[in-house]
Amino acid sequence: MSGDSSSLIELGAVGAPFGVRGWVKLRSFTDPPERLLQHRSLQLGLGGSWTTYRIEATGRSGGQLTAKLKGINDRDQAQALRGAQVCVPRSELPQRDDKDFYRADLIGCEVVTLAGVSLGLVNHFVETPAQVLMVVRGEKEYWVPAVPQHLRRVDLQARRVVVDWDEAAGA
Numbered sequence: 001m002s003g004d005s006s007s008l009i010e011l012g013a014v015g016a017p018f019g020v021r022g023w024v025k026l027r028s029f030t031d032p033p034e035r036l037l038q039h040r041s042l043q044l045g046l047g048g049s050w051t052t053y054r055i056e057a058t059g060r061s062g063g064q065l066t067a068k069l070k071g072i073n074d075r076d077q078a079q080a081l082r083g084a085q086v087c088v089p090r091s092e093l094p095q096r097d098d099k100d101f102y103r104a105d106l107i108g109c110e111v112v113t114l115a116g117v118s119l120g121l122v123n124h125f126v127e128t129p130a131q132v133l134m135v136v137r138g139e140k141e142y143w144v145p146a147v148p149q150h151l152r153r154v155d156l157q158a159r160r161v162v163v164d165w166d167e168a169a170g171a
Contacts, residue, residue, distance in 0.1 A: 008043055008050075008087035009102050012036050013127070017078035018066045024078045026065040026086060029103070029127070033065060039088050042069075046084040101154055103132075103146075109159045111136045111144070114152065117167045119144075134161075142167075 015025035028036040037058045043050050053069040060066060072078055093102070103125050111119045111134075120138020125146060134151075136142040144150055144165050153162040 007090050008045075009090050009093055009104050010085050010087050011039075012086035014044065014081045014084040014086060015064070016082060017075045018061060020075045021068070022072040022074050022078050023059075023066050023068050024072070024081055025061070026067055027127070028065055029132075036086065037065060037067065039092065043087040043089070044081060044084040045087060046081065050087075101156060105156055106134065106154070106161060109154075109156075109161050111138075111142075111161045111163055113167055114162065114164055119163070119165070119167060122161065 011030050012026050012028045015027050017023065018025050026036060028034070030036050037055065039055065041052050041054045043052055053071065055067055056070050057068040058066065069081075072081065090102075106122045107124065109122050111122060113119065118138065119142050120136045120140075123135045123137045126133045126135060126143070132146040133143045134146040136144060142165065144163055150163050150165055151161065152164050153160075155161075
């Protein structure tokens with residue numbers, strides 16, 4: 001991609017190859033997961049390099065999303081994409097309301113507890129099989145589950161996230 005990667009929103013990641021004809025498995029961060037496949041093309045980022053791929057066909061296998069990307073025609077080419085970030089330009093995504101946000105919107109926001117104690121700033125997110133973790137860096141590092149139970153209030157204008165989290169618990 002020749003554009004600015006900061007205008008991209010990460011919606012998933014490329015998994016293992018699927019078959020021998022260039023199909024890939026996709027891990028979607030969208031809700032519902034199929035929303036990822038509604039885009040005609042995807043920006044794939046790997047090692048700081050971005051490339052646009054048009055989606056030729058989509059499917060499912062064992063509950064996982066699969067896609068055939070134009071120009072990816074064999075298993076070796078599909079394997080080379082494994083681990084790539086799957087993004088789309090922010091301009092192609094629906095407008096969010098006050099209670100809705102993208103993970104990218106939280107990067108750099110201050111995180112405070114219900115008691116008003118600042119934990120630091122959102123640095124990045126980590127996908128685990130159980131849930132998504134928000135990595136907060138300040139004097140200590142905190143890995144806060146990014147679920148409604150812990151994310152109590154997000155104020156994008158104030159760049160502030162209020163969490164129900166014990167500051168004594170670190171990573």
